[in-house]
Amino acid sequence: MAEPHVLETRKALEEAIHVERSALAQDLAELSEAQWAKASLCERWTAEEVVAHLTAGASTRMWRWLLSMLAARFDPDVHNDRRLAKHRGATPEETLRRFRAVVAGPAGPTGHTAAWLGEIVVHSEDIRRPLGLVRTPPVATTTAVARFFASRDFTVPSKTAIAGLRVEATDGPFTTGSGHLLRGPTLSLVMGMAGRTAACQDLEGDGAAILRARLRSG
Structure with missing residues (x-):
């Protein structure tokens, strides 16, 4: 019998990813321009940049991800900044629209589904905590x-x-x-x-x- 409070299947993990993306999109809906520009716990990025990063992760398939890493000479910071820039909108509103478009999309570029669940959980908290927003995932x-x-x-x-x-x-x-x-x-x-x-x-x-x-x- 499965233990309580454990997600064991890939399908369950993917569903949890979609739930957390949707919850974040709802929290972002009422942000002011100043809040979008606020530094996140992911120190190099603002709240808006973290959202663009999440959109990139949900939009990039494995071969594109590998090619991007190769072009960045396997420097993850260079890779992430390039993918982020591609998926950031001209305005925070556009960045949010792009994120909403991938809420129900693929978990991430590789089959490490639990890792991509960690991506949305951690980066959501990176955004929420500095803004005083509170959500505790299941x-x-x-x-x-x-x-x-x-x-x-x-x-x-x-x-x-x-x-x-x-x-x-x-x-x-x-x-x-x-x-x-x-x-x-x-x-x-x-x-x-x-x-x-x-x-x-x-x-x-x-x-x-x-x-x-x-x-x-x-």
């Missing part, structure tokens, strides 16, 4: 992302970030590792594994200070 969603992040370094060094720590969610079934204790809401654990120092304020245990130090020195 625990099933954040648990799936946490398990993927803890299992490997993919687009972020998430497994490395929690090496040597005992990680426990306070709102769901996610646990992993051994060592100094790191506890907190699953969403905050996900954000910490994704390298967001701001999430550490939601975490407790000796492992919280260790994670914070790692992220600051990374």
Whole structure:
């Protein structure tokens, strides 16, 4: 029998991606021009640029993604900035329209569906938290992302970030590792594994200070 609060199939993960994209699109509908220009937790990008990045990820198929990485000499920052620029609109309103057009689209350029669920969960929080917007995805969603992040370094060094720590969610079934204790809401654990120092304020245990130090020195 499947554990509670776990998404196990690719279809379930894709449905969760569509839910989180739709929720973000709704939150973006009433943003002011100043809010669109506000710095996100993804430090190099504004809220609008993060949205364009998400649109790029949902619009780029695998071969296009590989060609773009090759053209960028496998520098992910160059690759991401080029794809972002292609999918950013002339105005925030146009950027939002382009994002809405891919809400129900493919998960991402590769078959790592849990990773692309992490992409929308993390980047949505990157936008929301600085703007004071609050949404907690279902625990099933954040648990799936946490398990993927803890299992490997993919687009972020998430497994490395929690090496040597005992990680426990306070709102769901996610646990992993051994060592100094790191506890907190699953969403905050996900954000910490994704390298967001701001999430550490939601975490407790000796492992919280260790994670914070790692992220600051990374």
